[in-house]
Amino acid sequence: MNSLYNLAGEVDLEDGIKKQFCGETINETEDRAVLHTALRSKLKTDTKVGGAISKQIAKTKEKIKVFVEAIISSERKGFTGKPFTDVVNIGIGGSDLGPMMVVEALKYYKNHLHLHFVSNIDGDHVQEVIKSLNPETTLFVIVSKSFTTQETITNSNTIRDWFLKKANKEAIERHFVAVSTNIQKAEEFGIQRDNIFPMWDWVGGRFSLWSTVGISIALSIGYKHFEELLDGAGEMDQHFLKMPFPENIPVVLALISVWYNNFLGAESEVVIPYTQYLKYFPYYLQQAVMESNGKSRDRNGDRVNYQTGTIVWGATGTNAQHAFFQLIHQGTKLIPVDFIGFKEPLYGYLEHQDKLISNMLAQAEALMKGKTVEEVVEESQHLSAEELNKRLPFKVFEGNKPTNMLLIKRLTPKNLGALLALYEHKIFVQGYIWNIFSYDQWGVELGKQLAGNILDDIRSQKTISEHDPSTKSLIQFYKE
Structure with a gap:
């Protein structure tokens, strides 16, 4: 972590944060401030x-x-x-x-x-x-x-x-x-x-x-x-602006993400809110993160020779546990996880909430600790030696899988605002360290331009205009 804080200092992150908040034109390719x-x-x-x-x-x-x-x-x-x-x-x-x-x-x-x-x-x-x-x-x-x-x-x-x-x-x-x-x-x-x-x-x-x-x-x-909602985001803004890096939540989360992305080769991050209310939150983050930091050119216009934006995905717990957590626990890919939970349920069903949060904490513990050969042997005493040896490789978990835990008191408008602003600032820090422009999105424009040309061809009774052979045949097939 100290090395990562030094990295943030080396790129002068503190100056970058101040420039954003004071309205400098940090979105240079579109000549705009980000305010x-x-x-x-x-x-x-x-x-x-x-x-x-x-x-x-x-x-x-x-x-x-x-x-x-x-x-x-x-x-x-x-x-x-x-x-x-x-x-x-x-x-x-x-x-x-x-x-x-x-x-x-x-x-x-x-x-x-x-x-x-x-x-x-x-x-x-x-x-x-x-x-x-x-x-x-x-x-x-x-x-x-x-x-x-x-x-x-x-x-x-x-x-x-x-x-x-x-x-x-x-x-x-x-x-x-x-x-x-x-x-x-x-x-x-x-x-x-x-x-x-x-x-x-x-x-x-x-x-x-x-x-x-x-x-x-x-x-x-x-x-x-x-x-x-705005007030909660505003409080997180002040936290981001004023707190030293080791105590600055967006900075810490961003640096951890840079570590796993650039030094350990993790290509994606999964976000698991343990509340059904946040079922659209991973979708929202997909746009915010991947449209912002999906860039391969640095601020000088040169092609980067390192990984930039991470792939973000997720679903709500405990649904996700019964869907794709197998890949995270025992798969071949390194996938850091953000767990987001709330201490107090809104409708007061404490029995449900205790079970919900116990699942969240258990998943984090399991990802960290895994399960050793000795533990599998201990819990499998009812099996014959032959059956145990057959199953043993499949029941061992390596562990050492990284997670972050955000445990918030209650899902309120104010706390939601702070949570959203937290991830916004994480995006900014990542982009600043990667030396890319996080606030433009030129990559989405080409498809829009081509769609207009193809629409004209779909509507036209004349010969289809010039396209590559694959696109041309697909247009023709659609029109038939």
């Missing part, structure tokens, strides 16, 4: 983004609060005068995964509104969401910075067509709101300017649930709990 931390800060400090940033955030938060409370209290109603009962968030990537994960995680705190999420550009998916909804009592939140994202706008148009079978165009302004920078496009869709919430270029999509993208969260749990 999602400002959204949850109670400090009214100036930044290089501009002195008005705190006022912008405060004004926008107030707008969210007023809107959310009007919907929840039924002060604002649908076009037939009925209060809203359902909310549909239409977005993709960070405009979907973050809010969906938090809404599920904090379901215990939800109010009467039922939240739904549409993301995939899959007509079957859209239809399954809207088929049981009442257009008179459903609010739609379209989240797209450019208001041109193919998946989001296609889904929004389909939903608007469905809505207009029961309502007139004037009703759109009562049932559709937007989170976007493209005011003109949103207004052309039928959304009132007052119902368009701003986005900022210094908030990346996968770190945007703290912003106006989190409106669906606030609608689900109420604005007070949404603020508590």
Whole structure:
């Protein structure tokens, strides 16, 4: 660990952390600052983004609060005068995964509104969401910075067509709101300017649930709990900013991950929350980690000659124990594990909670200690010598499998906020040590560009344009 702390010092990590928090343009390839931390800060400090940033955030938060409370209290109603009962968030990537994960995680705190999420550009998916909804009592939140994202706008148009079978165009302004920078496009869709919430270029999509993208969260749990979520993240921000490295949780977790990735050859990490509420958390981390640090060029543009981003996966315990833990215990791959548990159950079922946490602690102990030949012999005295020798190799566990244990008092909005911010900062530290840009995602652009060309070919009655032979034959097969 001392060597890893020295590594952090050698790359001047402390200076990098300060540059992010003060608003320097650390996302250099997109010429942007990275200031999602400002959204949850109670400090009214100036930044290089501009002195008005705190006022912008405060004004926008107030707008969210007023809107959310009007919907929840039924002060604002649908076009037939009925209060809203359902909310549909239409977005993709960070405009979907973050809010969906938090809404599920904090379901215990939800109010009467039922939240739904549409993301995939899959007509079957859209239809399954809207088929049981009442257009008179459903609010739609379209989240797209450019208001041109193919998946989001296609889904929004389909939903608007469905809505207009029961309502007139004037009703759109009562049932559709937007989170976007493209005011003109949103207004052309039928959304009132007052119902368009701003986005900022210094908030990346996968770190945007703290912003106006989190409106669906606030609608689900109420604005007070949404603020508590921000407060928890803000406290973790201050911890990350101020604590020395040996006591700094995000730094310690990041350094451990670098150790296993770069020095012991572990290619993936598994995250196991021991609460069903966090079932979407591994999915959320997949985007946050792999879109951030899946880079093969350093900050100078040169190809790196070492491993960077880790593969992140996982599921909830104890489900995971009955699924893939065999690979972790006795497989050939080194897979570090993060266990996340909570001491207090939300509904008070202590018998369940004791059994749940005992399983989590037992898995960590088993991964560390394994099982020796002597222990297998001791527990197998009922077997004949011949049968014991036959089974012995298969019942021995090597142990020495690495785990981290995060044991949190209770799943609250505030504690969830701190947990999410912890992993965000871990990502930053890893990227800084690997000397890569963590906050761009150019790798996802090529597929989007090619999809547009292929869509034209699918729709065209003419000869398919130039593609490689494999793609060309697949397009032809789809069209037949």
